[in-house]
Amino acid sequence: MSDKNYSRLALNKLKSLDLKSLWTDVKEAIAGTERDFTKTPLGKAIFILAVPMVLEMIMESVFAVVDIFFVSRLGADAVATVGLTESAMTIVYAIGVGLSMATTALVSRRIGEKKNKEAGLVAFQAIAVGIIISAVIAVPGYLFAKQFLNIMGASKEMINAGFEYPAIMFGSNVVIMLLFIINAVYRSSGDAAISMRVIYVANIINLILDPLLIFGLGPFPELGIKGAAIATSIGRGIGVIYQIYILFRGKHRIRLYLNSLTIRLDIMFKLLKVSGGGILQNIIAMSSWIFLVRVIAVLGAEALAGYTIAIRIIIFAILPAWGLSNAAATLVGQNLGAKKPDRAERSVKITGYINMVLMGVISIFLIFFPATWIGIFTDDPKVLHDGIVSLRTISYGFVMYGLGMVLVQGFNGSGDTMTPTKINLVSFWLLEIPVAYLLAIQFDMGLIGACIAILSAETLLTLLAWYLFRKGKWKERVV
Numbered sequence: 001m002s003d004k005n006y007s008r009l010a011l012n013k014l015k016s017l018d019l020k021s022l023w024t025d026v027k028e029a030i031a032g033t034e035r036d037f038t039k040t041p042l043g044k045a046i047f048i049l050a051v052p053m054v055l056e057m058i059m060e061s062v063f064a065v066v067d068i069f070f071v072s073r074l075g076a077d078a079v080a081t082v083g084l085t086e087s088a089m090t091i092v093y094a095i096g097v098g099l100s101m102a103t104t105a106l107v108s109r110r111i112g113e114k115k116n117k118e119a120g121l122v123a124f125q126a127i128a129v130g131i132i133i134s135a136v137i138a139v140p141g142y143l144f145a146k147q148f149l150n151i152m153g154a155s156k157e158m159i160n161a162g163f164e165y166p167a168i169m170f171g172s173n174v175v176i177m178l179l180f181i182i183n184a185v186y187r188s189s190g191d192a193a194i195s196m197r198v199i200y201v202a203n204i205i206n207l208i209l210d211p212l213l214i215f216g217l218g219p220f221p222e223l224g225i226k227g228a229a230i231a232t233s234i235g236r237g238i239g240v241i242y243q244i245y246i247l248f249r250g251k252h253r254i255r256l257y258l259n260s261l262t263i264r265l266d267i268m269f270k271l272l273k274v275s276g277g278g279i280l281q282n283i284i285a286m287s288s289w290i291f292l293v294r295v296i297a298v299l300g301a302e303a304l305a306g307y308t309i310a311i312r313i314i315i316f317a318i319l320p321a322w323g324l325s326n327a328a329a330t331l332v333g334q335n336l337g338a339k340k341p342d343r344a345e346r347s348v349k350i351t352g353y354i355n356m357v358l359m360g361v362i363s364i365f366l367i368f369f370p371a372t373w374i375g376i377f378t379d380d381p382k383v384l385h386d387g388i389v390s391l392r393t394i395s396y397g398f399v400m401y402g403l404g405m406v407l408v409q410g411f412n413g414s415g416d417t418m419t420p421t422k423i424n425l426v427s428f429w430l431l432e433i434p435v436a437y438l439l440a441i442q443f444d445m446g447l448i449g450a451c452i453a454i455l456s457a458e459t460l461l462t463l464l465a466w467y468l469f470r471k472g473k474w475k476e477r478v479v
Contacts, residue, residue: 026051032193032252037331038112038338046327046351052196053187054323058316059199062207067228068312070210072377076305077155078225079378080297081162083308084152085169087293090286092137092170096177098279098417099130100184101329102271105415105479108188108330111253112337116189120254123185123247125267129275130181134174141170152290153297161225168229175236182243188330189253194246202239206231274479277417281424288428288457295436296450303447306386309377310370314394317362318401324355325405329413336414341475348410348469352403359402366395386447393451397458404462407469415479423464432457 025044029051037045071078103126110119141148145167149159179202183195209231216222223230247256296307331347366373374387408420432453439449 030055030193030196032191034253035190037190038334038340038343042331042343042347042350045331046324046347046354049187049190049192049327049330050324050351052192053326054320056183056192056196056199057319057321057323057326059196059203060319062203062316065312065316066203066207066210067232068309069377070214071225071228072309074214074224076301076380076383077158078162079305079308079383080301081149081154081158081165081225082228083293083304083311084149084154084158084297085166086308087290088148088152088166089169089173089176090289091283092134092173092176093180094282094286095133095137095279096130096180097282098275098277099126099133099177099271100180101278101281101412101417102126102273102275102415103181103184104188104326104329104413105274105333105417106267106271107185107254108333108413109337109415109479111189112334116253117260119189120256120260121262121264122267122271123182123254124256124260124262125264126181126185126271127178128263129268129271130177131174134177137173138171141173142167145170153294155301158301164226165229168226168233172229172233172237175233175240178240178243179236182240182247185247185254186243186252187326188333190330190334191252191254192327192330194243194252198239198243198246201242202235204235205238206235209234270479274415274417277421278412281412281417281421284421284424285428288432291433292436292450292454295433295440296447298441299446302380302382303386305378305380306374306383306388307390307447307450309374309383309387310390310394312377313366313373313391317366317395318359318398318405321355321359321362321402321405324351324358325409327351328406329409332410332413333415336475336477344410344414344475345472348406352406355402355406356399357402359398363395363398366398367392370395389448390451393448394454397455400459400462404458404465407462407465410469411465411474414474415477416474419468419474420465423461423468426464427457427461431460 025047029048033048035048037049068079068082071082103122106122107119110116110122146159146163148166149163179198183198186192186194210228211217212220213223213227213231247254293304296304328348328351332344335341335344335347370388370391371384374384374391378384378387411417411419435456436450436453439445439452440447443449
């Protein structure tokens, strides 16, 4: 089928939705389903998987938006501290996401092969690896929080007032790691509704605790920025407890039994081998943001605060599109496991075109009304101006981002994590960072120069991914 036909098929899927059957599918998607996604009609499979994944990503983005909403009331220094911390926490996210990619690839293959008990064994090995890695990160992250902020260019006032925020976030990184990994287990097995419910539980708790602990409402102590870190860690921690409870007590595609709790070094090494590309892929992408933030920090606290607010809004806006992309990854893995490579390819192409439409619609609201969104978080004129510049400029690339997300997740779902790694290296390290420095600092374009670098890098990523995806080598990946 030609690419034009895939595009037409995707648009027809959107136009031909019957409201009654649509509502039935939505209820099935949210409640959970035992469908075999290697046999379900592709349009319905994408929809039923994507609905809970999109809802999960929307609520996941609430973590970022809720924290910055309340922290912004503490001033530009507090927002900048969160921005600096989050830029380094991307390393933790990179490892967590990389492990979740490997988990997705292996679990979805075993499910496609109808080997559910083996899928559960993979799940436990992934959890064990996540705990070990998070422990290695937690100790130095907690002990050297002040030094970290100093290296990142924070002022003495920011360090003294806010060092506890990075200390707590790094020290409790295990809850982030496990939340990513175990939700990947559920999504890749086809039980995406469980992942959605876990995130909702975690976020509701965070939403309640944030104002109580930051501002000291009622009997709670006023902890300031430290309270935001505690609230987020508690919310995510309870989410992880809920995940583990369902793994042992639930009646779904994957369940852990006592005999599942054995260390299998062969499976661990396979996970690490596949996740190595995923971790490196995300470290390359996310660490580039650290250097980008370091460039922007030179422009001042207001510029960094405006950029941080804009990025939080963008994260909120694009995470639903990541939900669609995750649906594509699950379908790729399961269909390759079921020996249906052509169906795996069709799932990526159809999902990609739908994602482009979704991201195009979202971009309209951000490009034409940026002040409305930035104004929710700040009334500082300089921060507001810099936030508007960042939000509008980066949003021009949303359609390309939408396609790029799906293509990258298609590679990852097949277990080919090295191809996106190479693409990220070229796009972010060879293009984005040098261009950001040249435009923002050397050519004195300031914040808009840094944002143009982001736009350019993401566009190149999509073009390279499309070219390599069409070559089809990812279909031959064995995991």
